[in-house]
Amino acid sequence: MVQAQVLETPTRRQPASPNLIEILALLSRRNLPMTFLRLARKYGDVVHVKGGPLEIFLLSHPEDIREVLVVQHANFHKGQGVQMTSRMLGQGLLTSEGDFHKRQRKLIQPAFHRQRIAAYATTMVEEASRLAQSWQDGAVVDMAEEMMRLTLVIAGKTLFNVDVEREASTVSQAMAVAMEAFIKIGLSPWAEQLERLPLPIRRRFYRARDEMDRVIYRIIEEHRRSGRDQGDLLSWLLLAHDEEGAMSDEQLRDEMTTLLLAGHETTANALAWTWYLLAQHPEVAKRLRQEVVQVLGDRLPTADDFSRLSYTEQVLAEAMRLFPPAWSIDRTAIRDCDIRGLTIPSGARIIMSQYVVHHDPRFYPEPDRFLPERWTPEARAARPKFAYFPFGGGPRLCIGEPFAWMEGVLVLATLVRSWEAELVPGQRIEPEAAVTLRPRYGIRMRLHQLQRAAALV
Template sequence: MTHAADTARIPPGPKGHWLLGNLPERRADPLTLFLRGRERYGDVVRYPMGPLLMYQLSHPDDVKRVLVDNAQNYQKTALMQRLRPVLGEGLLLSEGDFWKRQRRLAQPAFHRERMEGIATLITRLVEESLPRWDALAARGEPFDLCAELMRLVLSITGQVLFSTDLSGSASDMARAVTTVLEELNHRVLSALPLPALLPLPGHLRLRSAIRVLDRIVYGIIDGRHRGTKASGDLLSLLMDARDADTGEGMSDRQLRDEVMTLVLAGHETTANALAWTFLLLHQHPEAARRLVEEVTSVLGERTPTFQDLSRLRYTARVFDESMRLYPPAWLISRVALADDVLGGYMLPRGSIVVMLPYVIHRHPAFWERPDSFDPDRFLPERTGTRPRFAWLPFGGGQRMCIGSGLALLEGQMCLAMLARRYRFQLVPEHPVVPQALVTLRPRFGLRVIAWRREPGELPGEVLDGAGPERSDARP
């Protein structure tokens, strides 16, 4: 499919505005634009985006060619470079030999043998957060589940990264992280971004937040240089890492960029994945019942351990299916350095190609009833026939997310512990609208009421029929 090309044809696609092309639709509702594009035009779709051309790839074979087979021909796009003032040369944005060196240095920090200790840290932090969740349930008042999950995951991220609590409401870092994410989202949505040097309010807020983050991160790094020890956190491992060929470690600037990437790219994705999961469980009471039954059967009332994850199979399938329908990293973009053949079409050098897990995960050729929530589609007997790149919530190839194992561990642990203890009901009439920014998140948050479960209690009728009438996950 990726070798024979008809160079006389160009891929089909919507024409859009005579000047702006499909930029207005891309800005207003990208999920619908790209879903309809695949449905109407096929697996390779051409979109004029102002002066640029963008090509959407929706077949796993083409995705594999871009991310694996011909990966050296593709690099990150200018759109991603809008994140550089914050993320610098971290793993998300760096390229070439520098990226390979940084990846090699960072990889040991994410090895599987470290996950058992991290799992213990995660469960301790979740347990420490339970009094706050209990108070929310006791009040019986609506609250934003997204905000609470963000707070919890940020506390876990801070402790795993550098043994520091980032979640307190008075924390300068927590406020700065929120500001940075908001401003980066604005930049990603901007059709014609204004120069960052202009003293606009958003630019000034972003610069101020970056200064706060730099002061805190560099302060922690400097403290480690001066002898402050924190055994086992990721920053310690990154500081101790040495290149096998040169013996060199990371500079303070490189450490800063990697830490900033992990804080900003890591915590929001996991928190959003958990939020979507609880929404889907709210909409599907039978799945919620099965999950709580499994967790209760495996754990009883004790704290989960790393070894328990292999027995929480349905819990893992629920989280995988949630990331199929609502992948936090909803879009992967690259630019072609040379001509290439994709889907039978010749795409010229300089072409922007986008691969959307949100769309690929709904491709009817690879997913039966693709809009339905069905965790059992991830049973081993049902996954064997699907192409590897039909499911890619963490990307793929050599640039697959370095923290994917940590994200799955964190998500499954938090899901098991919170679902066993609480049930969440979406506030009636609360709008649930996916918003595709840097990550895929609920545009208006998730306003819920929480109830504390009694020991052994299973999901009851309080959830039946509550929430949006539609059971599918499309916007």
């Protein structure tokens, strides 16, 4: 087993600045995760870029990241990308700040309680099993699309008790347009200026948002009228209230759109990259199937199996290390502050990239290798906490983290019981840093049905 080296102290506190060519690479935004990684390897844990009013720090030391996300979280707000996102999501959990965010988080948190997630597990397995039954032996599929459709259906059922396939054209088209606009406008360094121009993409974005709103308001209205707990997350939010009362329809709309968007593409990409890695590492795939067969025999998994599927969880954790679906977190300093001896002025932008830290050889020797055994409890304990932060941390930690682990592990266990998938040769597979780290050209795979799960042991 490869041992990680744990850093006791930061290597440098003086920010280092990239040269002009490197700054141009940053601005071109082509393969940003790799550009960040190169900069961090060359300049160390603090990379500083300053030009006019723009000042950016790329922080890659786990202790600095903990400082920003946890210890000094009150000195930071979400970064500029969030402004565009809020055009779509309004004031939902992902985009709101301060006391308002605190109140909403408190209202919504119980909907992600362990028992509630256990209830969603049944839907996760049912839908994965339905997909497994629809696959054809020898067929070629785009695994990224398959996983995206599956997690969207699961999100629709668990969040709204709605068959998203029925609403598919509206919901998935609106989301595709929203994502395109976000990538073209929201992620640009000139987002604010572009937002004011009458670009066709901007018009399409607002049309898509209005269509999606119509569907979501209708679902809220139907739930209110039915007045019963349908076991989904929306039913919970309709009941939730505090001393200030319950949520308005507009607030419910913002939160549900947020959960739908935040909750399905991330998990879909985690699963798609896992299939890609398994196809290249048959020894890991074999061990994974052995665990699944040993724990489940001939039956489908339930929430109770989650803790027993420990190797499955390690496989998923390692896939999210190499391909973190949320590949970077952005913050803006709202006042001058000091991060372990580093002066950060008010208004500076802080970037903390999971992609960079998850590939750091100080914590992950041979960082490009896919080694699920890095996630045994002992190996985990030997690393600083923020050497791995696929779900962020502190008060803005992903609220859906337990949901995502449950979904990832149970979906994987359900599918690998009866199917394996090999990569179609001759295709180009490359990560694209859109909102999530997704495969730019998809992942084409040929499906092979396994005759009897037990035969694998």
